[in-house]
Amino acid sequence: MSxxxxxxxxxxxxxxxxxxxxLARLATGEASVSxxxxxxxxxxxxxxxxxxxxxRAGLIVRGRDAQRRPARxxxxxxxxxxxxxxxxxxxxxxxxARLDGLLAxxxxxxxxxxxx
Amino acid sequence: xxxxxxxxxxxxxxxxxxRVFDAPRQLIWDCHTKPELVxxxxxxxxxxxxxxxxxxxxxxxxxxxxxKNDESGAQFGSYGEHQAIDAPSRLVTTEMMDGLDGGPLxxxxxxxxxxxARNVLTLAEAGGRTTLTINMTFPSKAIRDxxxxxxxxxxxxxxxxxxxxxxxxxxVG
Numbered sequence: 001m002s003x004x005x006x007x008x009x010x011x012x013x014x015x016x017x018x019x020x021x022x023l024a025r026l027a028t029g030e031a032s033v034s035x036x037x038x039x040x041x042x043x044x045x046x047x048x049x050x051x052x053x054x055x056r057a058g059l060i061v062r063g064r065d066a067q068r069r070p071a072r073x074x075x076x077x078x079x080x081x082x083x084x085x086x087x088x089x090x091x092x093x094x095x096x097a098r099l100d101g102l103l104a105x106x107x108x109x110x111x112x113x114x115x116x
Numbered sequence: 117x118x119x120x121x122x123x124x125x126x127x128x129x130x131x132x133x134x135r136v137f138d139a140p141r142q143l144i145w146d147c148h149t150k151p152e153l154v155x156x157x158x159x160x161x162x163x164x165x166x167x168x169x170x171x172x173x174x175x176x177x178x179x180x181x182x183x184k185n186d187e188s189g190a191q192f193g194s195y196g197e198h199q200a201i202d203a204p205s206r207l208v209t210t211e212m213m214d215g216l217d218g219g220p221l222x223x224x225x226x227x228x229x230x231x232x233a234r235n236v237l238t239l240a241e242a243g244g245r246t247t248l249t250i251n252m253t254f255p256s257k258a259i260r261d262x263x264x265x266x267x268x269x270x271x272x273x274x275x276x277x278x279x280x281x282x283x284x285x286x287x288v289g
Contacts, residue, residue: 007261015128088131088264089123091160096135097118098157099147103139106146106153 006058007084010077013057018042019050023073026060030070128257131264133250141239141246145204148237149173154181163187175201179209182221193221196232207237211252213263231255233263 013019022036037047051071054060058077063070122134137144147153151169159166160183168182175198182193192215200208210232215221238249254260 008257011125011128011257011261084264085123085125089121092121092123092133092135093118094161095158096121096137098159099144100118100137102147102153102157103137103143106143107139 006077009057010059013053013059016050016053019054022047022050022054022071023059023078026071026073030063030072032068032070036071125260126251129254129260131252131254131260133248133252135248137246137248138244139246140244141241142204144239144246144248145207148207149203159183168193173198173201175199178224178227180225182215190218191221192216193225195225195227196235197227199234205239209235209237211235216262231259233259 014023018040021040025031025036025039033044033047033051036051037044040047051060051062054071055062058074060071060073063072119136122132124132124134126132147157149171151171154171155166155169158181164183164185166181167184168180170178170180172178177198178195179198180193180195182191184191192213194211194213196210196212198207198209200206210227210229211234212225212227212232214225233252233254236249236251236253238251240247240249252260252263254263
């Protein structure tokens with residue numbers, strides 16, 4: 001998968017609230033399908049479907065153990081998606097820091113006019 | 117320290133930016149709608165300026181922004197139409213970007229509603245503070261991602277690197 005396709009798959013996988021909750025659970029440690037199905041009150045096939053999407057997006061890996069096949073979180077794609085948003089956030093942070101300065105200047109100007 | 121900026125992606129086709137300001141919303145409204153004020157802050161990373169800023173603040177009226185990297189000369193732009201104007205609390209605009217691929221910037225670029233994002237700026241004031249929210253809805257996930265990545269284009273990334281160097285040098289962050 002190209003970098004672009006990887007990011008697309010990551011964002012698509014993260015768009016679903018159940019999958020985000022599964023990732024949050026896996027962030028605390030690996031879990032099998034049955035262990036995941038219980039707290040989410042979902043069937044094992046439904047959980048398996050979500051795990052497949054997460055696996056394709058490279059967000060998790062599944063263990064080799066044929067019985068349990070525990071799911072484990074993979075940090076790298078998440079970090080890349082976050083970095084993308086983080087850069088965008090920094091862009092607005094720089095803009096709004098400048099806007100703070102401009103607003104202070106305008107408010108000071110209004111104050112002066114008020115005293116005149 | 118500047119106040120934090122919150123960026124979320126509520127859906128595949130959306131981006132929401134939220135920020136609190138210590139100022140009445142009328143002033144923040146002016147800073148978004150008067151070209152001579154917009155040009156002073158809506159610039160991105162260091163090294164970029166906004167040589168062109170035109171705003172026809174009427175429903176159906178256009179706006180046009182062009183940014184320029186003062187070092188490399190690289191340019192890109194953004195433009196759209198005002199769809200709803202409710203001063204000083206809500207402004208709805210459409211937005212398209214051009215020049216990101218190095219292509220020419222036209223004086224009156226074509227505005228294709230099927231390709232344009234819809235931006236809703238909301239300013240809510242309470243106790244002398246204003247919460248600014250911009251919700252951007254894009255026609256597709258691909259266009260949303262392109263807009264998010266516009267901050268990652270070569271010229272912009274260069275600016276960020278400089279910003280990061282600057283901050284590292286000052287021991288900030």
